[in-house]
Amino acid sequence: MSLLKVRDLSVTFDTLQGPFKAIEGIDLDMEELDTLAIVGESGCGKSVLGHATMRLLDDIAVVRGSVIYRGREVYAMSQKELLEMRGKAISLVPQSPSASFNPVIRIGKQITELIEKAGVAHGREAEERALSYLDYVGFSDPHAIFDSYPHRMSGGMCERALIAMSTSTEPDLIIADEPTKGLDALSRKNILDMLQRMTAGSSLIMITHDLKAAAMCKRVAVMYSGEIVEIGPTRVVLEHPAHQYTRGLIDAQPSKGMKPIPGRHNISHKSEGCRFRNRCELVQSECVRHPLLREIEEGHMVRCHYA
Amino acid sequence: MSLAKGRARFFAGKALRYGITLVIILSINFAIPRAMPGDPMINLLGEDAVRVDRQMLDELRAQYGLDRPIQDQYIEYMLGAGRLDFGYSIHKNLKVTELIYDRFFWTLVLIFPSIAIGGLLALVLGAIAGFRQGSKVDRLLTGVSIFMYSCPSFLFAMVIVTIFSFHLGWFPLGNISSGRTQGFAYLLDIGYHLFLPVAILSAFEAAYIFLIVRNSITQIMGEYFIFVAKAKGLSARVIELRHVMRNVLPQFISIMALNFGFMVSGALIIEIVFSLNGMGTLIYDSVMSRDYPVLQGAFVFLTIFVLAANFLADVLYGITDPRIGDSMNTGKMI
Numbered sequence: 001m002s003l004l005k006v007r008d009l010s011v012t013f014d015t016l017q018g019p020f021k022a023i024e025g026i027d028l029d030m031e032e033l034d035t036l037a038i039v040g041e042s043g044c045g046k047s048v049l050g051h052a053t054m055r056l057l058d059d060i061a062v063v064r065g066s067v068i069y070r071g072r073e074v075y076a077m078s079q080k081e082l083l084e085m086r087g088k089a090i091s092l093v094p095q096s097p098s099a100s101f102n103p104v105i106r107i108g109k110q111i112t113e114l115i116e117k118a119g120v121a122h123g124r125e126a127e128e129r130a131l132s133y134l135d136y137v138g139f140s141d142p143h144a145i146f147d148s149y150p151h152r153m154s155g156g157m158c159e160r161a162l163i164a165m166s167t168s169t170e171p172d173l174i175i176a177d178e179p180t181k182g183l184d185a186l187s188r189k190n191i192l193d194m195l196q197r198m199t200a201g202s203s204l205i206m207i208t209h210d211l212k213a214a215a216m217c218k219r220v221a222v223m224y225s226g227e228i229v230e231i232g233p234t235r236v237v238l239e240h241p242a243h244q245y246t247r248g249l250i251d252a253q254p255s256k257g258m259k260p261i262p263g264r265h266n267i268s269h270k271s272e273g274c275r276f277r278n279r280c281e282l283v284q285s286e287c288v289r290h291p292l293l294r295e296i297e298e299g300h301m302v303r304c305h306y307a
Numbered sequence: 308m309s310l311a312k313g314r315a316r317f318f319a320g321k322a323l324r325y326g327i328t329l330v331i332i333l334s335i336n337f338a339i340p341r342a343m344p345g346d347p348m349i350n351l352l353g354e355d356a357v358r359v360d361r362q363m364l365d366e367l368r369a370q371y372g373l374d375r376p377i378q379d380q381y382i383e384y385m386l387g388a389g390r391l392d393f394g395y396s397i398h399k400n401l402k403v404t405e406l407i408y409d410r411f412f413w414t415l416v417l418i419f420p421s422i423a424i425g426g427l428l429a430l431v432l433g434a435i436a437g438f439r440q441g442s443k444v445d446r447l448l449t450g451v452s453i454f455m456y457s458c459p460s461f462l463f464a465m466v467i468v469t470i471f472s473f474h475l476g477w478f479p480l481g482n483i484s485s486g487r488t489q490g491f492a493y494l495l496d497i498g499y500h501l502f503l504p505v506a507i508l509s510a511f512e513a514a515y516i517f518l519i520v521r522n523s524i525t526q527i528m529g530e531y532f533i534f535v536a537k538a539k540g541l542s543a544r545v546i547e548l549r550h551v552m553r554n555v556l557p558q559f560i561s562i563m564a565l566n567f568g569f570m571v572s573g574a575l576i577i578e579i580v581f582s583l584n585g586m587g588t589l590i591y592d593s594v595m596s597r598d599y600p601v602l603q604g605a606f607v608f609l610t611i612f613v614l615a616a617n618f619l620a621d622v623l624y625g626i627t628d629p630r631i632g633d634s635m636n637t638g639k640m641i
Binding site: 054056082083084085086087088092094096099100101102103104105113114117118149151152165 | 530531532534535536537538539540541542545549550553554556557627628629630633
């Protein structure tokens, strides 16, 4: 049985300007100890997908499709089951590390409350556990961090403390939302190494716009305008990309000459057809028809008529 | 810098600021009556002044020290203020300080319970409304609060007195006690007399702070760390009590402390409606009878009281919000 199965998931936000489709027709499968990177530019729906997986979206979000965690439909769970699942079975490493901790509660207390809530340990034992996880993520003085308030720590320190918190319950699946956002190259490398080490016993979905970060995962899914446009083994996708958008992302990296993708990301894709066609250099007549995600080789799928 | 040294520097800085504020207010307090058009002695004597001969006016002026150069008057006034000595009341022939001590005590008896009850009410009702935003309870409570907040307190107080004291006869019309009881019965009697004024003041306090608590909750509920708390699978109750209310606390406590000053002015109206002998009636009577020494003394007392409350608010904010507390420890001004 797979760990997580997402089927035809779509999320629509009811806004004053009318309904806005954030993600559409998402299918994903995660096995035990699987690692998947979801890449794409801002607004492509990757964070919404992460939040929808944990049923964390606001009431204004209309969610269709299904998310099945260990054979149980997340969207059919009772409130109690849902609270049990969050933080214990599926854990989120939220983005914006400095804003993720409550400013008036000590870091240690915020980690301990999760450990206790998850029923992993209680009281003194939970505190010890929190301290050892702070130690695992490389703090030289875990006690000082435990007693510290978030504002006394840098963004990178908060990120490490967040990873310590999110992994302290030994979850089955960790969803890391932009763990390298806003970090310099050295911190980024440290965080990625540490994330890899800390999530070794779990499955990992890493949401990122950073292809270097994505490279540490076994598979990568590329999202554009709310859809998965390419998914496959990381090496295959990053070295032999089949979708023109994936190629654009790769060429846009600083190490590849920072070549921008022409045109602009049209978030409110009202038109039919391929959503990338107004930016695609290889656009052809068939592109007015919406392409389906199809397998072009073992485990490598792409949403393009011509790939 | 060491923590203790930083904290000491912070408090020294604060004390200096409050000291300067106090000197400025005392100076304004000195200047206003002297800047007013007309002769203070003629104001003091009212209509009688036209019948008093010039020599007697000069004597009176000398008696109050008003014939001396303005800088001498200022220095003497400031020295007096330093000793909390404001001379004698013109009409009551009592030391201003003694008069104020007595009246201030009764004002505190009126406002302390009102602040405690009002604050508690505001916290509980604000939480109920804030966590159920848009619900019927929220709309009802918010509506009542806005009504109370915009309602003139004297009008509200008079309506309450008319209904509960005059028509229903459940409570006395005014005064602090009926003056016939002693011991425990005396305290009960005071409680009975203070019930309506305290209830009204509490309601006004609650209405104002309710709106602050409710809005504070709304704002905090939208913070990212609340989303993170949800992602951790914490129950709504834990999130509300631990994560949200803990963040409301610094703002709540400092508003409560700041409100001390406003409560005194609120109490002024209520004291007049209920004929209670507090600071409010003292100031009112002094204005009516142009008893300047009493007025000046009363303003200085209220100023010191409000400044002390502000200082308390600063300190409590630093204790309840570590971000502010840290900036205190580093001696940094905020």
